[in-house]
Amino acid sequence: MLGFTRLVSFLCLVLAALSLPVGAAQADTSRYAAFVVDQSTGVVMHSRRSDASRYPASLTKMMTLYMLFEAIETGEIGLQDQIRVSENASNAVPSRLGLDAGDTITVETAIRALVIKSANDVAVAVGERLGGGESRFATLMTERAGELGLTQTVFRNASGLPDRRQTTTARDMARLAIALHRDFPQYFHYFNEDRFTYNGRTYRNHNSLVGRVDGVDGLKTGYIRASGFNVVVSAERGDHRIVAVVMGGPSAAARDAHAEELLEAAFGTLEQREDTRLFAALASPRVSPMRQQELIAMDVAALHLAEPTEMGSSQPAPPVRIVLADEDEMAQPRISDTEPPTRAPSLLRGAWSVQVGAYNSADQARDQLDRVTAYSLTLNEAQPAARSVDINGSRLWRARFESLTEDEARQACEDLEARREACFAVAPGR
Known part of the structure; x- marks a missing residue:
């Protein structure tokens, strides 16, 4: 079984946040949801609050990309065609590519900006280009999502920026990830790129699991204050492709650690199923990796966590420390505000x-x-x-x-x- 001793690292990272000073805002742990499915067989391997309504944040851009890929395939637009940036698009709040009104970018650049930079100004520009306006594009997104089986999803914009009417579920986001891979394998490689360069500046993929975790080749992260830290991740090993969704993480680092452990647990479970001799050799029953994740999720659900304080889209994960401070400050736009608060050392001995x-x-x-x-x-x-x-x-x-x-x-x-x-x-x- 792969990495069994690391199956509790998500709990480790989350509980460490309890070291925040007394009086810190408490999070609504109901934002948490998780879903893991073996795309190769359709078998659901883990599900927790997966049908509860959640805010997608920048996971919305997965649907924007689906619509864009579909438009390319139908000949409505080409990879080298230009998309003009309106004043409305240029005024989108961060995360942004920094486009000005009147600028143009190629469709291929727009794809990379959406996947890697999670650029809101680009999302608005794509929505206006394909839908004649972002609001109408959101209606088209919702209709197409329903046709794909995303029955609990409503889109109100192309970027995922805060809108209380824009909701989804962890299960629906997994369905969308599967549809992207199934319907557009020729474009799926964009999700596996770890960086891209535009106007002399290089941007790293917000999804830190790409290129770091074995088999991971996408998909997307997202954050707004109301949602917490979200991620949809896809990984392929051998004959199996696993899609894992984590929503409502207390920080990007904790979210990524939990998603990684869900993947490892899923592949570990498949490994156990395929090697029955392993069970015969055991002196005592082993805990199923996915059952272990259920236990961890139960423990996490009972905790009080520090609430994000600023709205925005996904940001790169900060360095992981032994005891985490307020990682959610990284969502604030100013660099000077991203440093965690310093705690005075405890004078208690032996406690x-x-x-x-x-x-x-x-x-x-x-x-x-x-x-x-x-x-x-x-x-x-x-x-x-x-x-x-x-x-x-x-x-x-x-x-x-x-x-x-x-x-x-x-x-x-x-x-x-x-x-x-x-x-x-x-x-x-x-």
Whole structure:
């Protein structure tokens, strides 16, 4: 099974956000939704709140691209044709390519700007070109989406910028991803490009999973304050193509980590199904990777998370630290505002702990504690503990090392992260 010990890293990243100062705004955890499907077979491998109404944010641009690809195929427009930028399009809020009214760009440049830069000004320009106006284009998008089976989706603009009437579901976004790959394989390579250059400036793909995670070849990220951090990701390994959707992440880093673990869990589950000899060799039952994700999602749903404070479209993920500060400030447009707040170090000694996993049995938690103890000298003086917690009527067991100072907890996590082990520092009282 691939990367089993990293299946809890999403929980690690999210719980670390609890170290924010008291009084920080609390997020509405109902924004979270996830859906994983094996596109090759149509088998749903993971579903949590996947039919609940959510805001798509810049995932909307996937539909804009579908409409654009369709127009190319019907001969309505060509890859080298020019799209003129209106004053309305030039005034779109960030993320933008920075086009002025009267500028023109090729259709191919527009595709890359939508996929890689998630440019709102380009989305508006495409909508006006194909629909005669963005509002009418949104109506056409909704109608076409319905024909594709996106029955719970309504579009009101081409970019995904805030509109309370523009809603979708995680399941519908997975359907759209599948339709893009199925109907336009000749253009799908644009989703797999990690950068593009325009006017002498190079832009990196907002989807950090492209080029980093085995098999990932698309698709799209998105963020507005009302939605949280969204991503639709597609990956192919062997005979299987997996589509995973995560909506409502508390930060881009946590969202990407969760999407990666969902993919690994899905491919790991397929690997188990295809190799029945693996089960015969086990001395005790193994936890299904996808079942482990269900347990983690239950734990996450009970947490209080820091709420994003600024509307905008998707931005690149910041560097991941052992304990996260307010990552959502990165959505603000000014560079000077993207640095996380600095917390004063705790003066409490022996009140901190580190968590190295969450499991559905005490024995599994204890096994994890025994396994990782040798990875950090700091843990030699800590107290291992398997702590139970009831979440939505189900019991989880958190594997923790207790009786540490803050510095010791952080050092232990640094040591474990160096060994690619999940770990987060737990403040007193958590």
